[in-house]
Amino acid sequence: MFPRRPLNKPVLLRPRKVRGGVKIGAGDIAPSTAWAAQRWLRLIEQAAEGSRLVEGLEYARLGQTKRISYTVGKVEAAVQGRAERPYITVIGFDTIPLETWEKVVETMADGALYAAKLLASELPANIEDVFAPLGLKLFPMDAVEVKHLCTCAEWRGENGAEAGPSPKPIAGKWCKHVCCAAYLFAQRLSTEPFLMFLMRGMEGQELIERLRQRRVLAGAVLGVTPIYQQRVAGVADVPVKPLEECIERFWDAGAAMASIDLPLSPPPVSHPILRRLGQSPFTNAPFPLVGLLASCYEVVSERARKVADEMPPEAEETGSDDETEDEAEEQ
16 A cells, blocks of 8 residues: 555745746846835835845745736736745735826926926936825835735735735735735836836826827927828828838849939928927026027038038049049040
């Protein structure tokens, strides 16, 4: 007879290894210049106990997270511990209603400095000044504002009275698996700070598009209209062959290249780039930035035209040196 297996397996001292897990590299989690990630790290340190922060960071560095996803209002991760199956960990945020986001975008568009930095894919350090007048926050200020859950026994044991049989994210005590997911989120924020907008209900790229539309409408009211059209009749509607059919000739310029004539002349609309960008974001500057740039562009353009006028004619017009030598030999 085979010996009976023990009913209770021995508890592992170390978490089960994960191949190809999501991990944080050696060194700092986020550089000091990544203020969004640093702000989230300060909140983590306030929310969890020291020992669990250490274990959570160790889990994050070892790559114990099998997968992690960032969706509207939450971070969800599968963190492998000492059990056979990974624990499902969720960090949730209160989202802002869509109609309220319209007010947020309107406020951003009115503030030229906010709009300029956001359109340049930069999250201003004083971004909370946009949300505060509306009674909102982009980043949570206190740990009780962050809800979380984990399927581990540790989290259930400490938050079970409030969690019930089917746990939901609550503002309870953090376990090491929640800390692990939080550290991974911090590292992601260091390179993608706009991810915080998604946690509040608005995808970062969508926010930029809404802000850009607001700026265009504001410019139209002021008499500034877009210079370039996205679609040009007779050009944008020309059918294009699939890449597979023209891959062999993809880099060939073709004979038509020699007939292209690009005269150096002023654009039909003066300063089109400045008109497209709109008003200067520096409203209290000691000098008008747009006017200064316009003057610089005019000086550079005038200099370029003079250089073009002083250049000798092209070889096709005067005849090349090779052609002159051939004619001399024939004579």
